[in-house]
Amino acid sequence: MRINVSALVPESVIPYNKVSSSAGGMSVELMQLDGYLVSENLTINFPILGILSVANMTTQNFAEFLKKKLEDDGHLRNPTVDVRLINAKVTVLGQVNQPGTFNFTEQNITLLQALGYAGDLTINGKREDVMIMRDEEGVRQITHIDLTSADWLEGPYNFIKPNDVIVVNPNNPKVKSAGFIGNIGTLLSVVSILLTTVVLITK
Structure with missing residues (x-):
C-alpha cells in the first residue's frame, strides 16, 4: 500500500513518508513515495511508529487510525493521511x-x-x-x-x-x-x- 502524510508545514512530515531512494534531490512537493509491503500477518513497518497492524481495515479506516495516532502521540498537528492500494x-x-x-x-x-x-x-x-x-x-x-x-x-x-x-x-x-x-x-x-x-x- 502507499501512504502519504501531509501537513501545513511540509518539512514536518518528511520523517513519516517513505520516499523512493531515487528521489533524493527532489523537493518536498515533488518527492516520490514508495509503497509499504504488507506482511503475512497483515502488518507494515511505518517510519517512527514501527509495526502497525492493517488487519480488518479498509484504506479509509487505516488512514483515520494513522491520523489519530500521529495526533494523539504528539507527532504532528492536524495531518492529512491518504492511503491507497498498489499492486x-x-x-x-x-x-x-x-x-x-x-x-x-x-x-x-x-x-x-x-x-x-x-x-x-x-x-x-x-x-x-x-x-x-x-x-x-x-x-x-x-x-x-x-x-x-x-x-x-x-x-x-x-x-x-x-x-x-x-x-x-x-x-x-x-x-x-x-x-x-x-x-x-x-x-x-x-x-x-x-x-x-x-x-x-x-x-
Whole structure:
C-alpha cells in the first residue's frame, strides 16, 4: 500500500513518508513515495511508529487510525493521511469478453466493476452462476453468485478484495455446443477454463 502524510508545514512530515531512494534531490512537493509491503500477518513497518497492524481495515479506516495516532502521540498537528492500494489485482476468467488479471487502486471496487474491467459477460455467460474464489486468512473460500438476484448486493461478495478470482461459468447452450459433435474450439475453451479453475482451487 502507499501512504502519504501531509501537513501545513511540509518539512514536518518528511520523517513519516517513505520516499523512493531515487528521489533524493527532489523537493518536498515533488518527492516520490514508495509503497509499504504488507506482511503475512497483515502488518507494515511505518517510519517512527514501527509495526502497525492493517488487519480488518479498509484504506479509509487505516488512514483515520494513522491520523489519530500521529495526533494523539504528539507527532504532528492536524495531518492529512491518504492511503491507497498498489499492486492490488483481481483475475476474471470464463465467459467474459476480455479475460485476464486487472490491477486496481480503489479500496471498494464492486463485483460488477470487476466484470466491467473484463468487458462484461459474453452472451454465453451464465449470469446465475458466477464463481468467486477468495483467500480468507489462508483458507480458500468459494462462493457462487446469482447476478439475476439482488440478494448478493448486501453480502460480503458485493465488494472485491485483492487477489480475488472470478470465474463466469458457461450457460447450458454453451456447454451443449461443446459436445464431441460441436465446435472443437468451444470444447477446448471450456476445458481450459475448468483446468484453470482446478489449478487455482488446489494451488
